[in-house]
Amino acid sequence: MVSTTLEEKLATVRFRPDEVPHITVDGEICKDCTLHSCVYACPANLFSLLSDGSIVFSHEQCFECGTCYVACNLEGAISWRYPGGGLGVSFRDS
Amino acid sequence: MSVSFDVVVVGAGPAGSAAAMVAARAGRTVLLIERGAYPGAKNVSGAAFYAPQVLEALVPRFWDSAPLERVLTRRAICFTSPSSSLTVDFKNAGWAERPYNAFTLLRPRFDRWLAEQAVAAGATLLCETVVDELIRDGSGAVRGVRVRRPDGDIEAGVVVAADGVNSFLAKQAGLRGELDSHDVSLGVKEVIGLDRSTLEERFNLSGDEGMTYEFLGSVSGGVSGGAFLYTNRESLSLGVIVQVSSLAERRVRPQDLLEGFKAHPAVAPLVRGGRLIEYSAHMVPEAGVRMMPRLYGDGLLVAGDAAGLCFAVGLYLEGINYAIASGWAAGEAAAAALDRGRTDAQALAAYQSRLEQGFVLKDFRRYRSAPRFVMSERLQNVYPGLLTGLAEQVLRSGPEPKRKLISVARAELARAGLPMSQLVRDLVDGGRAFAW
Ligand SMILES: Cc1cc2nc3c(=O)[nH]c(=O)nc-3n(C[C@H](O)[C@H](O)[C@H](O)COP(=O)(O)OP(=O)(O)OC[C@H]3O[C@@H](n4cnc5c(N)ncnc54)[C@H](O)[C@@H]3O)c2cc1C
Ligand code: SF4
Numbered sequence A: 001m002v003s004t005t006l007e008e009k010l011a012t013v014r015f016r017p018d019e020v021p022h023i024t025v026d027g028e029i030c031k032d033c034t035l036h037s038c039v040y041a042c043p044a045n046l047f048s049l050l051s052d053g054s055i056v057f058s059h060e061q062c063f064e065c066g067t068c069y070v071a072c073n074l075e076g077a078i079s080w081r082y083p084g085g086g087l088g089v090s091f092r093d094s
Numbered sequence B: 001m002s003v004s005f006d007v008v009v010v011g012a013g014p015a016g017s018a019a020a021m022v023a024a025r026a027g028r029t030v031l032l033i034e035r036g037a038y039p040g041a042k043n044v045s046g047a048a049f050y051a052p053q054v055l056e057a058l059v060p061r062f063w064d065s066a067p068l069e070r071v072l073t074r075r076a077i078c079f080t081s082p083s084s085s086l087t088v089d090f091k092n093a094g095w096a097e098r099p100y101n102a103f104t105l106l107r108p109r110f111d112r113w114l115a116e117q118a119v120a121a122g123a124t125l126l127c128e129t130v131v132d133e134l135i136r137d138g139s140g141a142v143r144g145v146r147v148r149r150p151d152g153d154i155e156a157g158v159v160v161a162a163d164g165v166n167s168f169l170a171k172q173a174g175l176r177g178e179l180d181s182h183d184v185s186l187g188v189k190e191v192i193g194l195d196r197s198t199l200e201e202r203f204n205l206s207g208d209e210g211m212t213y214e215f216l217g218s219v220s221g222g223v224s225g226g227a228f229l230y231t232n233r234e235s236l237s238l239g240v241i242v243q244v245s246s247l248a249e250r251r252v253r254p255q256d257l258l259e260g261f262k263a264h265p266a267v268a269p270l271v272r273g274g275r276l277i278e279y280s281a282h283m284v285p286e287a288g289v290r291m292m293p294r295l296y297g298d299g300l301l302v303a304g305d306a307a308g309l310c311f312a313v314g315l316y317l318e319g320i321n322y323a324i325a326s327g328w329a330a331g332e333a334a335a336a337a338l339d340r341g342r343t344d345a346q347a348l349a350a351y352q353s354r355l356e357q358g359f360v361l362k363d364f365r366r367y368r369s370a371p372r373f374v375m376s377e378r379l380q381n382v383y384p385g386l387l388t389g390l391a392e393q394v395l396r397s398g399p400e401p402k403r404k405l406i407s408v409a410r411a412e413l414a415r416a417g418l419p420m421s422q423l424v425r426d427l428v429d430g431g432r433a434f435a436w
């Protein structure tokens, strides 16, 4: 199929997540955020805004692109580093 | 520190592998460090590889051994409105022969091959290894790198930061600040499989020849950016590349833009019947000289995307060639400085002079105003609509009397809400950015 859901897209990618999350989000800082740019900008849709206004994040299907920390509206909300050597995403056919 | 190399190159993308190859050929001990499981595992491009002469000078007749997809003989530029499109389709049969104009390729395969060339030249490749920090002496000069492994300190005469668009090393060294969301774009891409004969028939290709499409206008859903579709041997590489700030402001998701792009009437027939092979995402540095860091410091050189050396303006998206050219210059400058026994910033300044003399910095300086110009709202959304609107008025048929071109143009300008004076100003700005 040419038209695909994000789940179908992500299913084509090989991820070997680091046990220690390479990205962490500081919920306390996010409480003051009104724009939630991370939610829109992440190409793997890893940031979700809950109805109580808090953000949940999971690192397992991350492309390590960096878009979230560049787009983030508040200093210090996202701590970002690369996952351990050989871990994380491995593109094969791109 | 127990382990020591003359040159430590961080990142086995095209910039790093070129730097490692050149420094190793100059007789230096070289360590090429890559965090991925293999070179290319983390890397995404369209990918059309332009100015292949740059690589041919390093690896003669590289097309005999490099994993390439198709040799590009056709380039189409497509202006879009939501329901229509106007395409300029240029073909040059001569591009199928030496000196080739461009090739399509897939990065995980190509990067592996290029790193092997660096190894063949004598460099040591260390994969699955993240460089976390630069090691600096009391005066601040870079003396090595710290990798995320036990006993992870590695000493270096010169460190080449070829660590891509996010370059945490250039930032750590104080050569550049935080990335600005106006200066970088996010590319989301799919590789879609199509059997070879369907692909060649659909795109009118024969043998190994291939073509590229660049799309401007409504395909990026009102977000600043564009889209591409390139032919590989048995697949298409396609994607949308959009400014990060604009994505956040418009509150649209990149994957939805990608779906909208594939559904556009100009694109849907090209991808019909295809099967998704892999989805990927990566950032592109797009601001040219405006975002360029200082290119060298004491014991440190910055090359490729890490230095913002990606030429991304409108119809052009070229980074692999600039990465190879800048990596080459960095490898050469590092080896020459070591030969003279001095690796301070002044001794490494030859790197920048070399880039200024060659096409790399000439291109970036000449087109310095182009990135801002192409990201403007009018160029992104108004002009592509104006062009397709004009084409429609000229080509449509009906029982009304035909109007002459000038009156059609006036009416379309009015419909787009564009005063003639603005058009003239944009023509001058565009001319300054691209023509003179
Ligand atoms: C969607 C998209 C389409 C594009 N299309 C084209 C195109 O068609 N043609 C073209 O010429 N260019 C294109 N580009 C631009 C091109 O991809 C880049 O300019 C090019 O990859 C830059 O090469 P580089 O070697 O500088 O960086 P990269 O290719 O990013 O390589 C950096 C390497 O460093 C490694 N690394 C990073 N940090 C560390 C660390 N701390 N420790 C160890 N290793 C590390 C990474 O894993 C990676 O292998 C495109 C880019 C995108 C995103
Ligand atoms: S690095 Fe990219 S893929 Fe990973 S969470 Fe951030 S935006 Fe999403």
Ligand code: SF4
Pocket: A025, A029, A030, A033, A034, A035, A036, A037, A038, A039, A047, A055, A071, A072, A073, A074, A077, A078
């Ligand atoms: S944009 Fe930054 S501060 Fe706002 S919700 Fe996302 S992570 Fe938190």
